[in-house]
């Protein structure tokens with residue numbers, strides 16, 4: 001294990017330490033002490049027979065002071081620093097390449113210690129004179145897996161298959177690197193990069209807890225509601241998230257509310273059928289009182305017909321969700337973006353049906369940094 005396999009928090013009970021990445025499993029273990037089955041810095045200190053206040057010091061060195069090695073952690077005793085070098089090696093991820101879009105978006109190719117890479121994207125707020133602090137806001141889109149096993153047809157990531165899951169610290173490293181690149185405090189995080197977060201549930205939640213924890217606890221201090229987890233629709237993961245103590249925001253990539261169309265676009269999701277998905281989303285809303293959002297890429301001749309629109313309206317009404325319409329971004333797939341007219345027609349129909357809908361202004365498409373365009377390495 002490296003230090004990136006741990007998350008913020010005090011030591012847990014022994015029962016909570018067994019890794020369990022299956023969102024369908026009994027959640028009692030995950031709800032114990034710190035709400036996750038990923039080992040904490042407190043567990044590490046306990047293992048090294050250290051006082052538990054060292055856990056917070058370690059977290060602060062890692063994520064607030066951003067130390068590059070244990071020798072920089074001068075308020076930790078030298079013998080503890082030596083033990084940590086062996087028990088949980090620290091090797092920071094690196095930004096290997098940065099590509100800048102004309103709209104201010106930047107795509108980062110980030111390489112981890114074992115050579116695996118992912119892409120993350122920084123989206124600074126567009127200057128808005130009406131908003132005094134608009135230039136200070138930075139949203140970071142992060143990945144939770146290198147590659148993805150789900151092979152959605154409109155997505156470049158899925159084409160390379162799954163390379164491996166990322167650890168909690170590797171997920172947080174992306175936010176650190178992009179924030180440092182912009183020299184801005186990260187205000188929002190969207191988990192919409194490579195991978196399906198609920199197929200790497202434990203590490204994803206543990207990574208988000210590092211981002212959400214207050215700086216005094218050694219985290220980034222990003223509010224839970226400013227962190228959005230986007231799933232392709234893994235029902236068991238949605239049910240498990242509903243049960244977590246944090247108020248993370250949920251988005252679901254829907255792309256069609258007709259089963260046959262969705263199965264063609266997202267063949268890896270067939271077992272999470274639309275009926276099960278709708279029930280899980282309604283239960284999520286009932287349990288959390290937070291409305292999920294449905295992401296809907298507008299694809300010409302595929303999901304903008306009258307029948308598709310009617311199905312989307314019915315699905316959104318049933319799940320209390322609002323809808324984000326997304327212009328389809330170019331990948332190698334043989335699919336065409338819907339026209340502006342089709343997009344306006346669909347969004348008008350949603351609004352007429354009383355559903356909150358917006359057409360997302362896509363950014364970073366010129367550097368292949370928009371939704372569905374991220375790949376392994378260049």
Ligand code: SF4
Nearest residue numbers: 148151152155158195
């Ligand atoms: S859209 Fe998401 S779930 Fe589908 S292949 Fe791409 S990364 Fe995986």
